[in-house]
Amino acid sequence: xxKISGPxxxxxxxxxxxxxxxxxxxxxxxxxxxxxxxxxxxxEAAIRLNWIDLPNSSISLLPQLEKLNKWSSNLxxxxxxxxxxxxxxxxxxxxxxxxxxxxxxLDSTDxxxxxxxxxxxxxxxxxxxxSKSGSTIETASHTALFENEFRNAGLNPINHIVIIxxxxxxxxxxxxxxxxxxxxxxxxxxxxxxALSAFGLVPAYLMGIDIxxxxxxxxxxxxxxxKNDSSVVKVATLLLQEATxxxxxxxxxxxxxxxxxxxxxxxxxxxxxxxxxxxxxVIESSEAEISGAIPxxxxxxxxxxxxxxxxxxxxxxxWEWVTALLGRGxxxxxxxxxxxxxxxxxxxxxxxxxxxxxxVPNSVYEDDDLLIYAEDIFSSLDEAxxxxxxxxxxxxxxxxxxxxESDFEISKIxxxxxxxxxxxxxxxxxxxxxxxxxxFHKGGQPNGAFLQITGENSKDLHIPGKNFSFHTLxxxxxxxxxxxxxxxxxxxxxxxxxxxxxxxxxxxEAVKKL
Numbered sequence: 001x002x003k004i005s006g007p008x009x010x011x012x013x014x015x016x017x018x019x020x021x022x023x024x025x026x027x028x029x030x031x032x033x034x035x036x037x038x039x040x041x042x043x044e045a046a047i048r049l050n051w052i053d054l055p056n057s058s059i060s061l062l063p064q065l066e067k068l069n070k071w072s073s074n075l076x077x078x079x080x081x082x083x084x085x086x087x088x089x090x091x092x093x094x095x096x097x098x099x100x101x102x103x104x105x106l107d108s109t110d111x112x113x114x115x116x117x118x119x120x121x122x123x124x125x126x127x128x129x130x131s132k133s134g135s136t137i138e139t140a141s142h143t144a145l146f147e148n149e150f151r152n153a154g155l156n157p158i159n160h161i162v163i164i165x166x167x168x169x170x171x172x173x174x175x176x177x178x179x180x181x182x183x184x185x186x187x188x189x190x191x192x193x194x195a196l197s198a199f200g201l202v203p204a205y206l207m208g209i210d211i212x213x214x215x216x217x218x219x220x221x222x223x224x225x226x227k228n229d230s231s232v233v234k235v236a237t238l239l240l241q242e243a244t245x246x247x248x249x250x251x252x253x254x255x256x257x258x259x260x261x262x263x264x265x266x267x268x269x270x271x272x273x274x275x276x277x278x279x280x281x282v283i284e285s286s287e288a289e290i291s292g293a294i295p296x297x298x299x300x301x302x303x304x305x306x307x308x309x310x311x312x313x314x315x316x317x318x319w320e321w322v323t324a325l326l327g328r329g330x331x332x333x334x335x336x337x338x339x340x341x342x343x344x345x346x347x348x349x350x351x352x353x354x355x356x357x358x359x360v361p362n363s364v365y366e367d368d369d370l371l372i373y374a375e376d377i378f379s380s381l382d383e384a385x386x387x388x389x390x391x392x393x394x395x396x397x398x399x400x401x402x403x404x405e406s407d408f409e410i411s412k413i414x415x416x417x418x419x420x421x422x423x424x425x426x427x428x429x430x431x432x433x434x435x436x437x438x439x440f441h442k443g444g445q446p447n448g449a450f451l452q453i454t455g456e457n458s459k460d461l462h463i464p465g466k467n468f469s470f471h472t473l474x475x476x477x478x479x480x481x482x483x484x485x486x487x488x489x490x491x492x493x494x495x496x497x498x499x500x501x502x503x504x505x506x507x508x509e510a511v512k513k514l
Contacts, residue, residue: 002221002310002318004231005301011242012234018241022233022325026226029324036324041333048335050186051193051320055219055313057186058196062212065205068162068181072206075159077126079119081106082203083142084130086435087191088164090265091316092130092203094195094258098312101207107432109138109477111461111470113403114145122153122160126206130164130199132191134171137344138431141473144464162206164198190335191435192266195316218313225321231308232318236325238306239278239295245445246294246395246424247278252285254299256312263319264426265436270323270334272440278326279395279440281424289419339442339484343434346480347473356467358475369502373494381495381510388493389421389514394447396423397437401430401454401478402500410453410504413511417451420514431477442484450485453507454478455497 013019025036032052034045050057081104082092089107096103106117119125127146131139143161150157163175166187175182185198194200196218205211225232239247247267249260264280271277283290286303290296298304299315310318327334353359363371365378378384389396396417400410414427428437430452441448460471468476478494485492497503 001224002231002308002314003301004235004306004308006304006306008238008242008295008305009234012238014229016237016241018237018329019229019233022236022328023228025328026230026233029321030226037327037333038331041335044333044335047188048190048193050188051190051196054186054189054196055215055222055317058198058201058215059212061183061198061201064183065202065211068183068202069206071181072126076124077160078124079121080104080126080128080203080206081117081119082128082130083107083139083146084128084199085136085138085432086265086269087194088130088132088139088199090262091195091200094256094262094312095200095204095209096207097258098256099207099209101209103203103207106142107138108404108429109141109431109470109474110401110403111457111459111474113405114142114461114470115459116403116405118149122150122155125160127161128164128203128206129161129171131171132166132169132185132194132199134165134169137347137473141463141466141470144466145461148464162202164202192269193320195262195320196313200316214313217311218317221310221314222317222321232321232325235306235308236322236329239322239326240329243278243295245277245279246281246292248281248283248290248294248296249298250283250286250288250296250304251299256299256315259299259312259315266319266323267326268437268440268444269337269340269435271326271330271332272437272444273332273336273338274443275445276330276332277440277444278330279426279437279444281395281426284415289415290424291418291422292424294424337439339439340435342442343438343477343481343484346483347476350476350480351468351473354468354472354476356472358472360475360479363496369497369499369506371496371498373496374492381506382513384493385510386514388449388451388491389417391449391491393423393449393491394445396421396425396449396451397441398425398427398451398453399430399433399478399481400427401452401474404429407455407500407504409508413508416508416511420511430481431474434477434481438481442488446488446490449491450493452478452482452492452494453497454494455500455503
């Protein structure tokens with residue numbers, strides 16, 4: 001069962017307005033009342049609340065999963081690759097990390113990252129394609145690439161690809177016509193609430209994880225959420241009351257590695273809209289620099305301001321409940337993501353405009369390692385960063401459109417900026433964060449500063465059936481999101497590495513001098 005502890009609990013007041021209100025709606029939430037978030041959110045909520053039933057309803061997937069697993073075993077699949085974005089990829093990745101199971105998650109359009117996911121032995125490879133809408137550009141591009149790779153290797157793609165999608169989506173219809181293995185997810189569950197749906201459970205089952213126990217744990221834990229002053233009410237109340245914007249999370253040394261990234265998407269995309277929200281700051285350890293009076297949530301007893309301990313499936317359902325309650329307290333619709341669509345539309349517009357050839361404005365600074373794109377003109381990288389970080393911001397977001405395998409060193413910039421600027425700082429890999437904190441950046445409190453990092457690729461990959469490559473798509477996503485930020489007059493600087501290794505070293509050294 002979920003257990004909460006830590007000094008922050010002492011600030012919970014069951015007589016506060018927030019606590020009284022949240023306690024009053026838990027039974028209604030359990031019964032899937034769509035009116036809990038106001039009239040404007042009712043229509044969306046009415047078709048997004050089946051996540052509450054998943055610990056029980058997902059048991060019905062077991063017969064299909066057993067057949068699928070037998071099919072996969074008969075074909076000799078040994079390596080699993082999951083292609084998906086946001087809710088379609090984050091939960092399977094946490095399942096793999098927490099249960100120490102091998103799975104390669106591809107949620108990037110960086111061609112070097114994509115190439116890293118391509119196995120030497122395609123014959124023993126199983127690719128899981130997860131897309132709720134069936135039209136996500138990243139996943140559609142991955143699908144086309146893998147289909148092409150299998151055919152070029154003399155293999156039939158239908159023996160190596162499994163599709164997870166909503167019923168009657170374009171992907172569902174096309175996949176069934178082509179003869180692929182298809183598992184339908186519940187269409188009344190939003191992507192970021194889908195951990196215990198087919199999107200999380202199909203990969204978990206194929207990795208050899210006991211799905212029945214996972215669902216039973218979640219079901220038993222959820223029974224307690226409707227009790228007065230339950231754990232979900234206490235945590236939601238405290239995050240509304242004690243955090244004005246940022247909340248720090250770390251899963252270091254816990255039994256749920258990777259959970260913080262999943263929670264980051266869940267809370268940021270669900271609450272960051274209408275000029276309000278809560279943005280998780282995923283930190284490297286409980287000792288890492290956060291900056292500011294920001295509550296720290298951990299998953300190991302005795303650490304942080306608040307510790308939430310329990311099994312992975314209990315954590316999934318727990319944080320979904322907490323997020324729904326946060327939406328109630330903030331008076332926002334936790335189930336929509338209006339600004340995610342905006343970023344997609346801007347990306348598509350650039351791809352059409354470019355017609356296969358990247359077109360960017362002139363840089364304001366250039367040297368042997370990098371270029372800088374910003375409003376002001378600078379004489380050095382040091383000067384550019386010093387001026388950019390001079391004002392005081394509500395938070396800083398670093399968005400790295402790089403390879404999170406070979407370019408992982410760049411992630412150290414998060415703690416360096418937090419330490420030097422004394423500002424809450426997030427770090428996201430692009431385009432993955434567009435399906436996560438990207439919603440908050442544009443819809444949450446309008447007080448962020450945004451540092452984009454892009455880079456040249458040593459090799460590129462063409463996307464079959466398109467007139468653009470993965471590198472072109474990646475750059476369109478970066479510049480499209482940049483357009484969305486600058487249209488709001490938010491501070492934005494893009495640093496583009498000509499040489500990734502030397503560029504990363506240069507920028508880390510420059511931040512240390514701030």
